[in-house]
Amino acid sequence: xxxxxxxxxxxxxxxxxxxxxxxxxxxxxxxxxxxxxxxxxxxxxxxxxxxxxxxxxxxxxxxxxxxxxxxxxxxxxxxxxxxxxxxxxxxxxxxxxxxxxxxxxxxxxxxxxxxxxxxxxxxxxxxxxxxxxxxxxxxxxxxxxxxxxxxxxxxxxxxxxxxxxxxxxxxxxxxxxxxxxxxxxxxxxxxxxxxxxxxxxxxxxxxxxxxxxxxxxxxxxxxxxxxxxxxxxxxxxxxxxxxxxxxxxxxxxxxxxxxxxxxxxxxxxxxxxxxxxxxxxxxxxxxxxxxxxx
Amino acid sequence: xxxxxxxxxxxxxxxxxxxxxxxxxxxxxxxxxxxxxxxxxxxxxxxxxxxxxxxxxxxxxxxxxxxxxxxxxxxxxxxxxxxxxxxxxxxxxxxxxxxxxxxxxxxxxxxxxxxxxxxxxxxxxxxxxxxxxxxxxxxxxxxxxxxxxxxxxxxxxxxxxxxxxxxxxxxxxxxxxxxxxxxxxxxxxxxxxxxxxxxxxxxxxxxxxxxxxxxxxxxxxxxxxxxxxxxxxxxxxxxxxxxxxxxxxxxxxxxxxxxxxxxxxxxxxxxxxxxxxxxxxxxxxxxxxxxxxxxxxxxxxxxxxxxxxxxxx
Ligand SMILES: Nc1ncnc2c1ncn2[C@@H]1O[C@H](COP(=O)(O)OP(=O)(O)OP(=O)(O)O)[C@@H](O)[C@H]1O
Ligand SMILES: [Mg+2]
Numbered sequence: 021x022x023x024x025x026x027x028x029x030x031x032x033x034x035x036x037x038x039x040x041x042x043x044x045x046x047x048x049x050x051x052x053x054x055x056x057x058x059x060x061x062x063x064x065x066x067x068x069x070x071x072x073x074x075x076x077x078x079x080x081x082x083x084x085x086x087x088x089x090x091x092x093x094x095x096x097x098x099x100x101x102x103x104x105x106x107x108x109x110x111x112x113x114x115x116x117x118x119x120x121x122x123x124x125x126x127x128x129x130x131x132x133x134x135x136x137x138x139x140x141x142x143x144x145x146x147x148x149x150x151x152x153x154x155x156x157x158x159x160x161x162x163x164x165x166x167x168x169x170x171x172x173x174x175x176x177x178x179x180x181x182x183x184x185x186x187x188x189x190x191x192x193x194x195x196x197x198x199x200x201x202x203x204x205x206x207x208x209x210x211x212x213x214x215x216x217x218x219x220x221x222x223x224x225x226x227x228x229x230x231x232x233x234x235x236x237x238x239x240x241x242x243x244x245x246x247x248x249x250x251x252x253x254x255x256x257x258x259x260x261x262x263x264x265x266x267x268x269x270x271x272x273x274x275x276x277x278x279x280x281x282x283x284x285x286x287x288x289x290x291x292x293x294x295x296x297x298x299x300x301x302x303x304x305x306x307x308x309x310x311x312x313x314x
Numbered sequence: 315x316x317x318x319x320x321x322x323x324x325x326x327x328x329x330x331x332x333x334x335x336x337x338x339x340x341x342x343x344x345x346x347x348x349x350x351x352x353x354x355x356x357x358x359x360x361x362x363x364x365x366x367x368x369x370x371x372x373x374x375x376x377x378x379x380x381x382x383x384x385x386x387x388x389x390x391x392x393x394x395x396x397x398x399x400x401x402x403x404x405x406x407x408x409x410x411x412x413x414x415x416x417x418x419x420x421x422x423x424x425x426x427x428x429x430x431x432x433x434x435x436x437x438x439x440x441x442x443x444x445x446x447x448x449x450x451x452x453x454x455x456x457x458x459x460x461x462x463x464x465x466x467x468x469x470x471x472x473x474x475x476x477x478x479x480x481x482x483x484x485x486x487x488x489x490x491x492x493x494x495x496x497x498x499x500x501x502x503x504x505x506x507x508x509x510x511x512x513x514x515x516x517x518x519x520x521x522x523x524x525x526x527x528x529x530x531x532x533x534x535x536x537x538x539x540x541x542x543x544x545x546x547x548x549x550x551x552x553x554x555x556x557x558x559x560x561x562x563x564x565x566x567x568x569x570x571x572x573x574x575x576x577x578x579x580x581x582x583x584x585x586x587x588x589x590x591x592x593x594x595x596x597x598x599x600x601x602x603x604x605x606x607x608x609x610x611x612x613x614x615x616x617x618x619x620x621x622x623x624x625x626x627x
Pocket of ligand 2: 101
């Protein structure tokens with residue numbers, strides 16, 4: 021394998037509390053800093069509102085280029101909410117509004133000139149529940165390129181995307197069959213392939229494995245590792261071992277109750293995954309990853 | 315105490331048999347079944363009521379004459395039984411109605427389901443359904459006294475007769491818009507939101523998402539809506555009787571006065587055709603034909619839906 025990365029084994033979880041000074045998640049070319057050197061997203065002071073309710077308050081973080089960033093935290097702490105800001109998916113929810121700043125390659129993602137449709141073309145998303153269109157496997161993949169007016173041989177685009185998503189061998193003989201005839205894990209890989217087919221820059225994944233069995237999960241994790249050579253990936257997960265296995269950096273969110281008794285999602289700690297899981301600096305992070313909170 | 319107690323607590327000693335009969339359940343089931351039977355019985359009753367006079371009709375008039383001639387005039391002397399003029403008029407008016415109602419109804423449904431804010435939808439949908447409740451006699455007079463005169467002023471070269479297929483067809487179309495719109499909107503609203511999000515996440519616009527994802531996923535419901543609308547259009551009586559007229563000369567030109575099958579039935583039925591007369595039996599023969607046409611269309615389109623629909627779960 022020529023993968024430069026040495027994933028933390030699942031047993032890394034067991035080492036929590038033990039300080040391991042030289043755990044290297046990536047090869048030496050990536051420095052050990054909290055700030056990604058080559059950020060795709062730079063988030064500062066991000067707050068997200070649903071109507072009057074401030075669901076997430078004051079998030080600062082950076083997403084490094086071709087890294088896998090994991091977002092973890094208890095249910096309702098605003099992980100999906102933050103994730104959906106990265107491709108302006110929240111625009112589609114009436115009353116949802118983001119304050120603060122998200123820079124995408126140094127361009128204000130919420131600037132007046134920005135077209136959310138163009139944003140979503142560059143920043144793809146995979147959802148918790150596999151949501152293939154009720155069309156053929158082929159048409160599912162071809163949908164994105166078609167609506168984006170991509171020229172070129174569609175057959176090749178479809179094959180390439182399915183190959184990258186490690187699904188081609190399983191479906192090449194039934195490419196015209198309805199996508200819903202696939203298994204859940206295959207459907208989710210199809211959704212990943214569908215996202216890849218429009219050649220995005222970033223892929224956002226919101227609990228992509230939560231509906232899948234361990235084998236399908238492993239396949240998707242392998243796929244994420246593979247894809248992170250070409251793509252920047254942000255993944256929300258409830259599975260801490262998954263975050264530990266696949267990600268370079270981890271953001272831990274939790275919900276805090278303010279003076280008026282209202283709950284807001286907060287970013288507690290954002291660091292290299294190895295640090296978060298071996299030597300977290302915040303007590304709440306430690307409690308959460310050791311299962312004392314949650 | 316403890317052994318007995320434990321046994322009860324774990325439920326092991328209690329029988330699983332029903333402890334008392336549930337008469338309510340039985341009654342409810344019987345009442346519901348009765349209600350279902352009423353509609354089935356009505357349909358069967360209609361078929362039988364149509365059948366006997368229809369068979370008698372074809373004892374006097376040959377199928378060859380019925381389908382082989384284009385002169386229609388069962389109430390004339392001597393009568394003529396070539397049914398084509400009223401079939402063609404029915405098809406023409408239905409076609410005009412569909413051409414009006416499908417684009418407008420679908421557009422309204424897409425607007426309501428995909429674009430309108432919840433508030434607009436809450437106002438708009440009931441208004442649409444009120445339109446469905448307008449008595450058709452109102453549409454008929456509107457066609458006769460407003461639409462046709464307007465068309466004659468604006469397009470004199472069409473040479474519309476005072477009663478004509480076009481004016482009637484347009485208003486039949488307006489009448490069935492709510493059916494198309496409301497039922498299509500229901501099935502579009504039932505499309506899971508995940509499909510829309512999947513489409514938006516790929517950089518599709520709202521319009522593309524509506525047309526390429528939502529409408530295909532709601533296709534079977536939309537087709538069902540259109541079929542129901544066609545059936546209503548083909549059977550519509552009041553509008554065509556008032557605005558289309560009763561002249562049953564074979565014509566393909568919608569600017570002419572024309573009588574549809576339903577209009578003929580109304581005309582003959584409100585006249586003094588005595589029971590057992592040939593005019594009386596003709597009413598039933600035409601009724602059977604209309605029934606068969608609607609039924610066949612329903613059947614064919616149901617098969618079509620089976621074949622082309624996109625099932626989403
Ligand atoms: N569409 C919405 N309208 C109003 N409030 C919302 C909406 N979506 C989320 N919220 C609220 O925002 C908060 C954060 O929700 P979010 O879905 O981001 O949490 P999450 O961390 O992804 O949780 P989970 O792990 O359960 O998916 C919650 O309090 C939730 O009730
Ligand atoms: Mg979530």
